[in-house]
Amino acid sequence: MKFVDEAIIHVQAGNGGNGCISFRREKFIPFGGPDGGDGGSGGSVWLVADEGLNTLIDFRHQRSFKAPRGQNGMGSDMYGKGGEDTTIRVPIGTVITNVDTDEVIGDLTEHGQRLLVAQGGKGGLGNIHFKSSVNRAPRKATPGTPGDVRELKLELKLLADVGLLGFPNAGKSTFIRAVSAATPRVADYPFTTLHPNLGVVSLGTDQSFVIADIPGLIEGAADGAGLGIQFLRHVSRTRLLLHMVDIAPIDGSDPVEQVRAIEQELSRFDPELLERTRWLVLNKADVLPEDERQAAAEAIVEQLGWTQPWFLVSAIARDNTLAVCQQVQRFFEAQREDAAGRVDMLPDDVRLRGDSPAE
Structure with a gap:
């Protein structure tokens, strides 16, 4: 299935039903007074996050959604039935923006989370509301109000713990195949990966994390070159970045310059992405003689002035890939323990209020 991470849809909430002008007419009650009921409210449009979806491809086939209008009011004090709400399922991690105002309406990050994107119109008032001491037979009712109409832009940002960065053909897809059950396409030419892949790395009971294989970036990606902006947005949600570099590119390019x-x-x-925790993974160690690998890796690290953790691996041979994953798991466990420690240090009344530890 082709990965689609952006879509524009048209949503229209239902109009409210009109109020009714009616008078009670029964035997022996010739002047029973007004009994026109109110119109029903129009249906609203909601977006709901669904963990069973991982793409916006469905919106290529259907881009317009309309909720039903409310029923008009009727005589005998009968109110119109409200229109049913329309629910649109979207993947977890979808950001919703109003196209007309460029305002971010919401961000759905949890399964089942709902977001109202178009409010249904209110029902009109029947003439029973306009009776007064001086107007016993009001011939007045109000129409229902129109429902909201919006053009929405949906953007999917992958929810992953770890993001793989690097130039095309750095071995990211091979790495994710080696450490998870994901099976992305792998070949010896650039841009093998044309859409992000997710894999779950399991290291035992309650020890797992999600890793995202982000398609290879090229210079000018921040300006959209090579669909760079579409791919870079997925990096923004990850907690840790693994920057993969081919230690000995076949085209003779400099690994240090690629990192920079x-x-x-x-x-x-x-x-802010540059300030995020980022580890260096020097891949394809198998292409160098065994006695030259460590020295080559240390030379690259020294030229970069790298201070964060770094690893020398061969993804295709699965050499040292497990060690990387184990270190990632320890990193996340330390983060959780640190966060739990900060919460425990708060007074009980603060914890009960749910205030952030940072506050």
């Missing part, structure tokens, strides 16, 4: 080029694109797209 990716750093520049991250900085241009979102400066």
